[in-house]
Amino acid sequence: MTSVPAQDKGKDRAIGAVRRIWRSISVPLVAVLLGLLIGGILLFVSGANPFEAYGALIKGAFGTPVAVQRTLEKATPLVFSGLAVAFAFKAGLFNIGAQGQLLIGAIVAAYVGFAIEGLPAIIHAPLALLIGGLAGALYGYIPGVLKVYTGAHEVIVTIMLNYVAINITDYLADGPWKDLSPGNVVARTPKIQPSAEIPILGNIPLGFIFAVLAAIIVWWLLYRTTLGYEIRTVGLNASAAQYAGIRVARMVILTMMISGFLAGFGGAVETLGIVGRYQPGFNAGLGFDGITVALLGKTSPFGVIPAALLMGAMRAGASQMQFSAGVAKEITDVITAFILFFVAADVIVKWLIRQRDSDDERIMLSSGWGGN
Amino acid sequence: MELTAKRQAESSNWFIKNRWWVLIGLILIGSVIYAYATNAVVTTAVLASTLRQSTPLILGALCGVLGERSGVINIGIEGQMLLAAFVAFLANVYTGNLLVATLAGLLAGGVMGLLLAFMSVTLKMDQIIGGTVINILAVGLTGYFYVSGLTTKGKFQPIPLGPLADIPLLGPVLFRNPPITYLAIILVFVLHYVLFYTRWGLRTRAVGEHPSAADTVGINVFRTRYINVIIAGAIAGLGGAFLTLEGVGSFERLMTNGRGFLALAIMIFGKWTPLGSWGAALLFGFTYAMQTQLQFSGVNLPPQFIGSLPYILTILVLAGFVGRSRAPAAEGIPYEKEG
Numbered sequence: 001m002t003s004v005p006a007q008d009k010g011k012d013r014a015i016g017a018v019r020r021i022w023r024s025i026s027v028p029l030v031a032v033l034l035g036l037l038i039g040g041i042l043l044f045v046s047g048a049n050p051f052e053a054y055g056a057l058i059k060g061a062f063g064t065p066v067a068v069q070r071t072l073e074k075a076t077p078l079v080f081s082g083l084a085v086a087f088a089f090k091a092g093l094f095n096i097g098a099q100g101q102l103l104i105g106a107i108v109a110a111y112v113g114f115a116i117e118g119l120p121a122i123i124h125a126p127l128a129l130l131i132g133g134l135a136g137a138l139y140g141y142i143p144g145v146l147k148v149y150t151g152a153h154e155v156i157v158t159i160m161l162n163y164v165a166i167n168i169t170d171y172l173a174d175g176p177w178k179d180l181s182p183g184n185v186v187a188r189t190p191k192i193q194p195s196a197e198i199p200i201l202g203n204i205p206l207g208f209i210f211a212v213l214a215a216i217i218v219w220w221l222l223y224r225t226t227l228g229y230e231i232r233t234v235g236l237n238a239s240a241a242q243y244a245g246i247r248v249a250r251m252v253i254l255t256m257m258i259s260g261f262l263a264g265f266g267g268a269v270e271t272l273g274i275v276g277r278y279q280p281g282f283n284a285g286l287g288f289d290g291i292t293v294a295l296l297g298k299t300s301p302f303g304v305i306p307a308a309l310l311m312g313a314m315r316a317g318a319s320q321m322q323f324s325a326g327v328a329k330e331i332t333d334v335i336t337a338f339i340l341f342f343v344a345a346d347v348i349v350k351w352l353i354r355q356r357d358s359d360d361e362r363i364m365l366s367s368g369w370g371g372n
Numbered sequence: 373m374e375l376t377a378k379r380q381a382e383s384s385n386w387f388i389k390n391r392w393w394v395l396i397g398l399i400l401i402g403s404v405i406y407a408y409a410t411n412a413v414v415t416t417a418v419l420a421s422t423l424r425q426s427t428p429l430i431l432g433a434l435c436g437v438l439g440e441r442s443g444v445i446n447i448g449i450e451g452q453m454l455l456a457a458f459v460a461f462l463a464n465v466y467t468g469n470l471l472v473a474t475l476a477g478l479l480a481g482g483v484m485g486l487l488l489a490f491m492s493v494t495l496k497m498d499q500i501i502g503g504t505v506i507n508i509l510a511v512g513l514t515g516y517f518y519v520s521g522l523t524t525k526g527k528f529q530p531i532p533l534g535p536l537a538d539i540p541l542l543g544p545v546l547f548r549n550p551p552i553t554y555l556a557i558i559l560v561f562v563l564h565y566v567l568f569y570t571r572w573g574l575r576t577r578a579v580g581e582h583p584s585a586a587d588t589v590g591i592n593v594f595r596t597r598y599i600n601v602i603i604a605g606a607i608a609g610l611g612g613a614f615l616t617l618e619g620v621g622s623f624e625r626l627m628t629n630g631r632g633f634l635a636l637a638i639m640i641f642g643k644w645t646p647l648g649s650w651g652a653a654l655l656f657g658f659t660y661a662m663q664t665q666l667q668f669s670g671v672n673l674p675p676q677f678i679g680s681l682p683y684i685l686t687i688l689v690l691a692g693f694v695g696r697s698r699a700p701a702a703e704g705i706p707y708e709k710e711g
Contacts, residue, residue: 046517094500096633151696152687156637160683163630171676292508295501330515337509344501345491 023355028296030349031342032310039335043327053325057332060320061313067320069203073274075312077102077283079211080266081290082297082304083218084259089299090222091255092235097143097158098263099287100165105136105264106271107169110278111177113192113271124195129210129268136264137257139165144256148249154256162287170280179277188279198273207273212305214262219301221258231255263287296340311336408541418661419545426650426657427556428453428619431611432635433642433649434563435481435604440644441567442600443580443702444492445499448484448506449608450632455510456481456612458517461524461623464616468525474552474613481609482602484510489601493594496706507632515625527621528552552614559607564646576600580700583707593707608632641690644699652686659685 040050061071081098088095095101109132116124143157174187181190198206222228233241234251242248267283275282293311297303314336318329342349387394407415432449439446446452460477464470484506491502528550536547567573578586579596587593611631616623638656642648659682666678 042516146687146691150691152690153640156640156690157687159630159633159637160687163683164680167676167680171674174676175674291504295498295504328516328518330512330518333508333512334516335512337505337512340501340508341491341497341505344497344505345495347495 026353026355027346027349028306028343030353031339034342034349035335035337035339038338039331042334043331048325048327053321053327053331056321056323056325056327057314057317059317061317063320065203067316069200069205070316071309071313072203072208073205073312074315075308076205076207076211076273077266077270077286078289078293078308078311079208079304080214080269081263081287082293082308083214083290083301084262084266084287085290085294086297086299086301086304087218087222087262088255088259089294090235091231091251092238093147093252093255093259094155095140095143095158095256095259095263096155096291097140097161097287098259098290099285100158100162101136101139101260101263102267102270102287102290103165103169103283104139104267105132106267106275106283107172107177107189107278108132108135108264109268109271110189110192111172113196114190114277116196117193119193119195121195121197124193125198125272128192128196128272129198129265132268132271133261133265136267137261139264140256140258140260141253144253147256148252166280169278173278173280177278186279189277191277192272196272197276198269200273205273207269210269211266211308214265215301215305218262222301227254263290292336292340296343298343310339404541412541414665416541416544418658418665419541420548421661421664422654422657423545423549424553424619424657425660426653427553428611428614428631429635429638429656430560430650430653431556431607431614432632433639433653434559434646435608435611436636436639437567437642437644437646437649438563438576438604438607439485439488439601440639440703441580441700442576442597443583443700443705443707444488444597444601445503445704446488446601446604447500447503447636448488448510448632449503449635450628450630451503451507451510452481452484452488452605452608453612453615453632453635454514454626454628455484456609457616457627458510458514458612458623460609460613461522461616464524464526465522470526470528470617473617474610477609477613477617478606479609481612482606484609485602485605486598488605489598492601492706493597496708499704511626514623518623518625522623524616524622528618550618552610552618555610556614559610560646560650567646577700580702583702587707587709593709597707608635611635637686640699641686655689656682656686 036054040054043050043053060067062068081102084098084101085095109128112128112131113124116127119127139161142161143152143154146152146157147154170187173189177189179188179190198210200206201209220228222232230241230246231251231254233244233246234248234255238248241251266286270283270286271278289311293304293307296307296310297305314332318332321327321331322329404415404419432453435449435452436446456477459480460473463476464473467473488499488502488506491497491505492499530548530550531554532543533547537543539547565573567576575586575591575596578589579591579593583593586596612628615627615631620627634656635653638652639649641652642650663678663681666673667675671678
């Protein structure tokens with residue numbers, strides 16, 4: 001009687017796996033439904049037809065292969081900026097500067113893309129991506145170093161650097177790197193060489209595949225390497241980490257650089273895969289949205305992907321909704337806010353679906369944010 | 373403990389204890405007098421503009437100070453200001469009464485404060501997320517309900533304070549301001565007094581530093597946090613009302629333009645104190661004012677270089693002089709009553 005037949009064991013395991021998956025997706029799923037419900041009520045109260053609006057939203061996001069492609073395109077930079085913010089959170093750092101790092105990465109990639117001629121595509125595009133990422137890393141290095149050596153709070157420094165990045169990119173796009181082709185009057189860089197473009201495979205942008213790969217690499221780095229273990233230890237308790245012999249200062253700088261790299265890479269993918277040049281305003285808010293995506297994904301590398309897809313789908317569908325149902329696209333922001341609310345207020349959702357509360361899933365990012 | 377230290381500081385060795393601040397103050401006064409002697413018009417314009425530029429920032433920062441001193445992080449200042457700016461604007465459009473509009477802004481900010489308190493105190497939600505929810509919600513609501521083509525019914529005008537307004541330099545800078553600017557200055561000192569010299573302030577700080585100790589001596593942690601965060605929201609709301617009723621005079625989408633985040637930075641810069649935050653906000657206002665002056669004076673620099681100055685200067689000052697700052701110890705941690 002001691003041995004259970006192998007078949008039953010496998011069945012138990014399968015049920016266990018299903019239950020675990022249900023546990024991890026039930027709250028986000030219900031949160032999305034509740035967010036849509038509240039958005040629908042708001043639409044109804046303000047005199048719009050919620051079914052018509054949501055119909056147009058879904059059609060605009062998934063209705064045709066082109067719509068799906070647009071959703072993936074919108075989601076791609078969000079995956080990167082979400083990963084950037086989530087990664088910094090793991091070390092207990094709040095990188096509000098993903099926006100600035102993304103802008104710097106985007107414009108540097110554009111420069112490499114338009115200024116270098118005669119390279120084969122297999123070298124040119126990866127080179128531009130890599131240099132864009134490195135530029136973001138360098139921009140992330142500044143708040144890291146200042147925090148370690150002067151104690152300057154990374155939240156202040158990254159907020160300030162966001163503004164500086166806007167000024168730097170505006171200057172470059174309207175000055176030394178300006179598109180001088182006849183007829184152009186706006187501030188923008190020239191179009192990148194065809195060899196620097198990131199192609200679209202069928203309806204799937206290659207950039208999105210890069211984004212998924214990036215999430216896998218970040219997960220591997222965080223949970224399967226010594227470096228990741230040290231970074232997470234610093235995030236849990238910096239003084240204990242110091243005591244255990246982890247070089248906290250080095251980890252802080254390195255984390256900010258990796259975070260900056262991810263954001264910069266995202267900017268580069270946006271430039272080389274979608275916009276085709278750097279133009280001020282085209283990347284506005286993508287880095288800030290990274291905060292939302294990281295929080296929606298519960299700061300897990302794999303959680304970031306569905307979170308970015310959700311936001312990407314709403315972005316892609318919003319214009320269709322505005323066009324055919326006459327509903328202002330900002331309703332998607334209201335919906336996003338409520339989804340985030342219900343994801344974080346899982347107490348409410350779990351009570352609604354009668355699920356037991358488990359402490360281990362709670363996320364707590366803000367504890368000790370002002371400390372060192 | 374802090375109270376006794378404060379009292380000691382007030383006694384005879386005040387000058388020695390605060391020698392660096394006295395020195396900085398003397399240098400500032402000296403340079404203002406020198407600048408005034410060189411070019412009276414420009415100096416007056418720059419200083420007056422400094423004060424007005426700093427008003428929404430200090431109001432936002434005071435919102436942050438009050439919340440965080442009671443242990444609640446607020447990264448939703450931006451959203452609170454934006455929504456309040458919008459509500460104040462609508463109230464002005466429909467009633468034409470600036471006082472009613474200001475109150476509507478205060479109320480909108482207070483309601484957003486209530487929402488933040490509900491999320492972070494009652495639901496024990498992560499406070500970074502709570503603030504982010506407020507930011508996105510404000511962008512969504514103001515964008516969704518925005519109707520173009522609405523026109524405001526006037527905005528607040530400067531009120532000269534009698535003979536004080538005729539003092540050279542000081543008069544036009546300090547005593548010829550619109551009401552919300554006066555109110556912001558008064559609030560700085562009121563909050564400084566309340567936080568450091570009253571029973572309520574002591575309780576608030578106790579709750580922010582060590583809630584379980586505060587609880588054992590009979591302070592209601594939840595209530596203290598709720599009240600502080602709601603009042604803080606109303607102060608941010610005043611900052612929003614400033615933008616639509618006093619600064620710009622109308623509403624535009626996303627018009628806060630990151631001021632709430634700047635206010636957050638200013639609060640940390642000012643080490644979580646009202647006076648420190650005011651200093652940081654004034655420094656910021658000054659660099660903005662200088663930026664405008666430099667652009668007018670035709671200095672041969674790309675405008676983006678001048679535009680970066682306030683931010684780079686902040687980083688330099690922070691890295692060079694301010695250094696490490698310590699947040700209230702219990703900040704960000706929801707309080708769980710034991711037993």
